[in-house]
Amino acid sequence: MDEASTTTHNSLHSLFKTFNSSELCEWQEEPSNEDNFVLRTTEDGSVELAKSSLNKCIEYLTNEPEDKTLKQTFFYTYRAFSNDEEVFIKLLQRYGYVSDPLLQIRVATFVQEWVEFSLCDFTEGFIEKILFFAEHVLTENGHNDLSSSIKQSIIGSKGRRLERDLFTPFVFDADFRFENYASSLIAETLTWIDFHMFSRIRPFELSEIKWQGPDRHKESPNVCSVISRFNMLSLWVSSTIVSKENLQERADSIVKLLEVLDCLLGLNNFTSLFAIFAGLNSVSVFRLKQTYKLIPERSKEIFIKISTLTNSKGVYRNYREYIETVTGPCIPYYGVALTSIIFCCEGSTSLTAYHRINFSGFKIVASIAKKLLEYQKASYSIEPDITLKEKLLFLPFMSESDQYTLSLLREPRRT
16 A cells, blocks of 8 residues: 555545444455446436435445436435435445545545535534544545535535524514505515515425424424414414404405515415415404405405415415426425425335435435425515514414404304
């Protein structure tokens, strides 16, 4: 073994020690067979990985030619069948398996792309291990450009990693009268809140239906937050309407909310749009026939327009077709994507026989997650009204049973 190889071996050995491994583990080159590596031909004639062991997957990802679709699927879903440290160990084993500089470059390039995609999810301790790999292992093999690129990716993303809670908790304002604010201002403030919550969702939160699991607040915290926000806004809408004793005031509140919906549509904020409309269509509100008789025609037109857009027929076909035409910043209604992921995960297993990874299923989940999170890239240029933001962040609401009791008081059933 030459001096450079010995130095690299020592650096890898030191790095493995940080994973509680006292000796440099060797890459296990598995012979390909139908149990650990299965390719399939798609309808368009291309070849893709259907299932494999983790070792064979890493091997395939770091070979030529590059499979960009598999790489994307892996980045979006690997935490459903592995974890950061296991993947990194496999990459280090692969890197140290042979002294082929081209293979080393492919492995290091994969690490760089992985860092750019997932850095926000890495712990500080894990980042230190990646930096050690870049600063010692790569430079000792003469891969200085890749070493610099990985370090720059980490430095350039520190601003995102240092971002903390954007929202300061405020006390509920039960006397909040939203009717006193311009509809456009309400819509813009809701959009500011929604986008900042939506932009925090990370790809790993969308795999394996983690937002429904017992550890959902740990494994899928941001998805849980936007779901809770959606429910809070919807319940606040219905609570606000039934809490008003005066018939005309109830009608005025509905008219105002429909104006807000029209503004939200113009802002492409489908999250609050669906939430508010769900509140208007709640049992407690929708039954208020006398109240709705006071709604002017212009407001009724908005109601019909939004009702058509949010119709669930054809798995929200109208909404899905509409959002494809949208340009500029957009906050999608994530309920459609989450439902699709649930359907996909319940229809296939993540691990097949012999604990092989089912990449055919994960590919579908990854494509849904990618399409949803693509909307995080275009942000809004909105400066929210500070006072209004404080009031809209944490909205008071009643239970559905209490709402219905009040609804019956406002407009009793006719015998």
